Amino acid sequence: MLPTNTHILFHEFDYHAPTTLYEATELLAQYGDSARPIAGGTDLLVQMKMERRQPAHVISLARVNALQGIALNGDLTIGATTSIRDLHQYLTSKLQPPFASLQSLGEACNGFSTIQIMRMATLGGNLCNASPASDSAPPLLTFDARVTLKSKTFERVMALEHFFIAPGKTALQADELLTHIRIPRPPHQSASAFIKIARVAADISQVCAAVRLTRDGNLIHDARIALGSVAPTPVRAAAAERELIGQTFSAALAEKIGKRAAQEIQPISDIRATRAYRQHIAAVIVRDALLRAWERTQ
Amino acid sequence: MTPKLVKLNVNGRAHHTALAPNTTLLHALRDLGYTDVKSGCEKGDCGACGVIVNGAVVNSCLLLAWLADNQEIITVAGLGAAAKPHPLQQAFVDFGAAQCGFCTPGMIMSAKALLDEYPHPTDEQMREALSGNLCRCTGYTRIFEAVQNAAHEITSD
Known part of the structure; x- marks a missing residue:
């Protein structure tokens, strides 16, 4: 018999496409561990093809607008499904001091795989995948970044340092979604x-x-x-x-x-x-x- | 796993097709006859499956076809055909930029997305734009020459 990890997507699942954060967290509350959110898909689809993850429910975050975009309001707040490419362009073109000191995150985005992957992959996806080799995590750790985790009924904020537990494992509960990454105002100098x-x-x-x-x-x-x-x-x-x-x-x-x-x-x-x-x-x-x-x- | 009727707009032509949620855009396109889109590594490393979706080049092996519902998709066959090739396609012929040809469709789509954004790319911009497309015949020099000459050709018209 042929091995099954031929990199073709055999695994079967139900696909959900919520349009609001509430719907997305409601689906997570309903399906829990059997669900996996998908953003850019550049890690998850490979894991599913390799049969390393086999979620029965895949919840697409592509249409949840509240998770996209970058806002400067005291802190720099980055929506979880902001693409690496958009983040890179924002960091290299729009920042004034003291936020201009976030050069390292721009450098990490620039070295992030290929152009195609930079356009598809998201910052939140890179963190939730919890790879020890994540490019975006080290700069964010040096900025004392915090992550916002949201379930249907509850929201909590934690230091990114406490978010990573083990390879592929984060502090996210089965019903929680990473919604934002927040970088506090950097010190002057x-x-x-x-x-x-x-x-x-x-x-x-x-x-x-x-x-x-x-x-x-x-x-x-x-x-x-x-x-x-x-x-x-x-x-x-x-x-x-x-x-x-x-x-x-x-x-x-x-x-x-x-x-x-x-x-x-x-x-x-x-x-x-x-x-x-x-x-x-x-x-x-x-x-x-x-x-x-x-x-x-x- | 209920299939859904998805509308894929490929090279200006609308296809209504019933697809299961685990169908990648790559295989949806190939099943519709767009075999100019190549299945290479199937994990986003090689770029052979590159197509342009809403103006941006993506690896179609990592995009679920349902996410491309109603989107505008361009494959290399949509740029031009043998009778009337796109300047990029002509330049690949003129400069001998294709050997086995397997990477060529993805390579040309990355080059197309580059020239749409930067009509006069620097060598560095070009190398970066093509860095996600692997050519195992290692014909990169001729590929770079072809892209720069196509850029010149397009902008001098």
């Missing part, structure tokens, strides 16, 4: 940078790192470092961050902190890279991202 290492540009990262620095003269007033593809979830390098705060910035310090961050991570060896390579490269790209972000604060 801050800047960020994102670096991704992959075998070819459009591939999934072997390691990626995002940093945000806030300066006070020659001193580092505040620091955030986050990495992808180095642990079961995207992670912060908290000890390395603490060692930066209050220090005078120098290339030697960046070098030291890069190595410190590499000690904090728990990468695995897989088809994309070995554990040793990931640890080595993490130190290099954290150093380089620190140098780049610091230069941008000038």
Whole structure:
């Protein structure tokens, strides 16, 4: 018998196309674990073709307008089904200080797979898929981003840091939908940078790192470092961050902190890279991202 | 899994067809006879299944056909035919930009979407626009030459 994972979509499901957030959450309340929302579909359809996920109900969010778009109102609020391409264009063309310091998220969007996938994939989908290799998660972690989770009857907001539980698993309950990603107003004198290492540009990262620095003269007033593809979830390098705060910035310090961050991570060896390579490269790209972000604060 | 009557507007022609929800646009189009849309990797890596939906190039292997209901779809056959080829198609012939030809439909659709947005693309814009289309005969140089020459041809008319 032929293997079934021929990448053709055999799996059968019922398809729902709600037009309001209320309808969408009502469907989730009704079908719970047997349902899976679909936004861009660029991850979910592949998982269904590979028979890794087999939802009996697929709930399309394409017609729920309340989930789309970006608004600047004190915070920067990004609707969950905003495409990576739209987010990239917004970040690279429309932002004034202090939001212009969100460069790293623009860099992550720019390196996000291919043009076709950038147009189809959504920010919320990238987060809900909970890949350890998510490109968008490390920059958002350094911005202290918060996510809004909504069920039919209840809404809660949590730090993105607590949203990721394990590969493919988030804090979302079966009846909850991720509706918005909120980035608080960045501090003045801050800047960020994102670096991704992959075998070819459009591939999934072997390691990626995002940093945000806030300066006070020659001193580092505040620091955030986050990495992808180095642990079961995207992670912060908290000890390395603490060692930066209050220090005078120098290339030697960046070098030291890069190595410190590499000690904090728990990468695995897989088809994309070995554990040793990931640890080595993490130190290099954290150093380089620190140098780049610091230069941008000038 | 109840099928639904979906209206697909392909290359200016409306098709009403009953489709199950697990039909991707790729296979809906091929079943309607649009075999110019190629089934390659089936997971969004190779770009061979590229079609333009409402002005944007997408991987039709990752789009459920129901989501394309009532949308405007263009495949490579909709650009031109042997008797009256589109300048991109002609340039691919003139510059030897097709070897086995399997990537060509997706490649041309990405190039079409690029030239619709940037009539005079820089080399970097062009390389980026075609980065989601893999050519395993590795004829990229000739493909790039063909696209730049087609851009020139189109804008000089």
